[in-house]
Amino acid sequence: MFDNLSERLERSFKLLKGEGKITEINVAETLKDVRRALLDADVNYKVAKTFTDKVKEKALGQNVLTSVKPSQLMVKIVHDELAQLMGGTATELNLEGRPAVILMSGLQGSGKTTFTGKLANMLKTKKNKKPLLVACDVYRPAAIEQLRVLAEQIGVPVYLEEENKNPVEIAQHAIAEAKAKGNDLVIVDTAGRLAIDEQMMKEIAAIKAAIHPDETLFVVDAMTGQDAVNTAKEFNERLDFDGVVLTKLDGDTRGGAALSIRTVVDKPIKFVGTGEKMDALDIFHPERMADRILGMGDIVSLVERAQEQYDEEEAKRLQKKIAKNQFDFNDFIAQIQQIKKMGNLKELASMIPGVGKALKDVDIDDNAFKSIEAIIYSMTPEERKNPAILNGSRRQRIAKGSGTSIQEVNKLLKQFDETRKMMRMLTNAKSGNMKLPKMPGFGFRR
Numbered sequence: 001m002f003d004n005l006s007e008r009l010e011r012s013f014k015l016l017k018g019e020g021k022i023t024e025i026n027v028a029e030t031l032k033d034v035r036r037a038l039l040d041a042d043v044n045y046k047v048a049k050t051f052t053d054k055v056k057e058k059a060l061g062q063n064v065l066t067s068v069k070p071s072q073l074m075v076k077i078v079h080d081e082l083a084q085l086m087g088g089t090a091t092e093l094n095l096e097g098r099p100a101v102i103l104m105s106g107l108q109g110s111g112k113t114t115f116t117g118k119l120a121n122m123l124k125t126k127k128n129k130k131p132l133l134v135a136c137d138v139y140r141p142a143a144i145e146q147l148r149v150l151a152e153q154i155g156v157p158v159y160l161e162e163e164n165k166n167p168v169e170i171a172q173h174a175i176a177e178a179k180a181k182g183n184d185l186v187i188v189d190t191a192g193r194l195a196i197d198e199q200m201m202k203e204i205a206a207i208k209a210a211i212h213p214d215e216t217l218f219v220v221d222a223m224t225g226q227d228a229v230n231t232a233k234e235f236n237e238r239l240d241f242d243g244v245v246l247t248k249l250d251g252d253t254r255g256g257a258a259l260s261i262r263t264v265v266d267k268p269i270k271f272v273g274t275g276e277k278m279d280a281l282d283i284f285h286p287e288r289m290a291d292r293i294l295g296m297g298d299i300v301s302l303v304e305r306a307q308e309q310y311d312e313e314e315a316k317r318l319q320k321k322i323a324k325n326q327f328d329f330n331d332f333i334a335q336i337q338q339i340k341k342m343g344n345l346k347e348l349a350s351m352i353p354g355v356g357k358a359l360k361d362v363d364i365d366d367n368a369f370k371s372i373e374a375i376i377y378s379m380t381p382e383e384r385k386n387p388a389i390l391n392g393s394r395r396q397r398i399a400k401g402s403g404t405s406i407q408e409v410n411k412l413l414k415q416f417d418e419t420r421k422m423m424r425m426l427t428n429a430k431s432g433n434m435k436l437p438k439m440p441g442f443g444f445r446r
Contacts, residue, residue, distance in 0.1 A: 027059050030074060042226050044260040047085070055081050079290050085259060086286035091243060091268035095127070097214040099178045101186045105204055105239060106219035107231060108192030111247035113143055115219050115273055116189040117150030118281040123185060124156060132183040134174040135160040136167040136207065137191040147189055154278055157183070167191070167203065168210045175211060188213070201238050208239060216241040217270065220261075223248050229260045236265045243270035246284070322423045329384035332416060333376050336369050374402035375412050387416065 031052045038048040058077050106112040120131040137143035151158040159174040178186045218241045220228040269284040378401035399406045
């Protein structure tokens with residue numbers, strides 16, 4: 001996502017390298033390249049022009065401090081304007097209703113039903129909500145089954161009336177059911193429709209009028225680029241929705257929809273989908289997205305993901321084991337599982353400032369841990385608990401059992417030993433008892 005735009009913008013800023021000050025000429029040259037980069041990323045032409053005009057006005061109105069280079073100042077101005085272009089700040093959902101009702105709308109194939117499940121999962125786990133999913137796509141039997149399967153995965157109930165073909169009635173009955181059963185959140189999944197389908201557009205407008213949702217969300221596939229913006233505009237004119245959800249932002253998208261849609265429909269982007277898993281959903285933060293577009297990473301989102309998997313009691317237990325040099329393969333595999341829960345490995349790495357660009361052409365396989373897990377699971381409980389007993393014959397057995405080589409087993413054991421030493425050293429440093437280990441060949445002395 002945004003890889004090409006990030007590269008093009010970086011090249012544009014290089015035009016100011018070596019310049020002692022910002023002038024109308026060098027700013028014009030730089031912004032001409034910036035505008036081209038935005039258009040190539042499928043940003044709406046009017047949005048791109050307005051954006052570069054604002055950047056030019058701000059750049060020419062600033063005096064460059066002696067400690068700040070013109071290129072650095074331009075990056076700062078572009079960053080701030082990108083964030084504003086995408087909405088400035090994150091926008092919360094309105095969940096004040098009793099129950100709160102969220103109505104989903106969108107095109108066929110936009111990922112609306114999958115997002116419905118993801119949103120229910122997020123609000124259940126992070127906001128302690130009790131969601132009820134409602135199957136109002138009465139035209140596609142597979143949609144009802146898909147919603148039922150998703151509901152089972154995340155452990156929430158789903159309301160459906162398979163014989164009823166009136167989605168307005170189904171939605172009304174579902175809200176009554178939620179009130180009776182104590183569900184404080186109702187998410188209504190509707191049929192995908194085309195903006196030009198007058199009958200279907202009237203139907204979703206009728207659903208909205210009947211149930212008075214607290215939130216109406218428009219789900220759009222970011223892969224459709226500028227078409228997504230045009231469709232959002234047409235839907236907004238009919239539905240006056242409250243926010244936009246961009247799905248498939250992890251795909252090969254140029255990002256133009258994310259940069260244009262906020263300006264064109266004047267409605268905030270509230271969520272972005274970043275994968276197929278039920279937890280692959282992020283609140284949309286314009287400033288963080290601007291960071292990522294400009295290659296600055298997104299360390300805040302990375303920390304938040306880590307904190308979601310963080311168990312304070314488990315961390316304290318682990319710290320004690322490390323201090324006593326008792327960290328074993330059971331602990332090691334547990335840490336791997338936590339990292340895997342945080343999401344796609346390449347996406348996580350791209351959140352680290354400077355790393356995203358370095359990994360642009362590197363393929364990081366999400367199955368990268370598989371051979372490590374196979375080796376560890378081929379050990380006996382005693383071997384996992386006490387790696388010191390892993391002699392040659394045991395290593396041979398583990399290699400055969402895991403379908404790996406003896407070299408791979410030895411490599412893992414060496415890495416594990418080095419990791420354990422480093423973790424113990426860091427734990428000692430934190431407690432004020434740091435002692436540098438002997439490191440032959442590196443000239444360190446104690």
